[in-house]
Each structure stands twice: as structure tokens, then as C-alpha cells.
Amino acid sequence: xxxxxxxxxxxxxxxxxxKSKNKIKWKSLEHKGPAFSPPYERLPEGINFKYDGKVVKxxxxxxxxxxxxxxxxxxxxKKKNFPNKLLQRLA
Numbered sequence: 001x002x003x004x005x006x007x008x009x010x011x012x013x014x015x016x017x018x019k020s021k022n023k024i025k026w027k028s029l030e031h032k033g034p035a036f037s038p039p040y041e042r043l044p045e046g047i048n049f050k051y052d053g054k055v056v057k058x059x060x061x062x063x064x065x066x067x068x069x070x071x072x073x074x075x076x077x078k079k080k081n082f083p084n085k086l087l088q089r090l091a
Contacts, residue, residue: 040064 042063048055049066058066 043067 030061040060040063049058050056050062
């Protein structure tokens with residue numbers, strides 16, 4: 001399996017009069033594959049998630065998602081019901 005994928009974009013098409021229909025914007029592309037995030041590291045002991053003022057113990061997957069959610073700044077997250085629905089599904 002190759003470690004990189006390369007392509008050439010050197011062909012150019014023409015119209016009926018022989019003039020170029022497009023300009024070449026690139027001649028090659030090299031892609032070394034997807035980049036993955038490092039594995040999630042759990043929060044240290046003594047750092048807890050709280051919901052309604054109570055400490056909630058989450059599984060590692062739920063903790064990762066909850067941490068990601070805490071960093072979001074989108075309109076859907078600001079809706080009144082969203083935090084309750086998310087935490088109900090994680091519990």
C-alpha cells in the first residue's frame with residue numbers, strides 16, 4: 001500500500017475554436033492520508049463533571065463527549081433543552 005497518493009492535473013480542454021476552456025490551477029496533488037487525533041486522556045482524579053450541582057461519574061467515552069460539548073459555541077448548543085437532552089443520553 002502506498003504511503004502517499006499522487007495525481008497529475010495537466011490535461012487541458014479546449015472549445016470548438018481551439019481556445020483553452022479552463023486554466024490549469026494545479027499540476028499535482030499529494031495526500032499522505034488522514035490525520036487522527038491522539039487517544040483521549042481522562043481527566044485527573046479530583047476534577048469532576050457536575051450537573052445540577054452534583055458530581056456525575058461518566059464513562060470514558062461519555063467524559064470525552066461531554067468535554068467536547070463544553071467547548072462548543074454554536075446556536076444549537078445555546079437552546080434551552082439541549083444540555084438536558086445531551087446529559088440524559090450520556091447517563
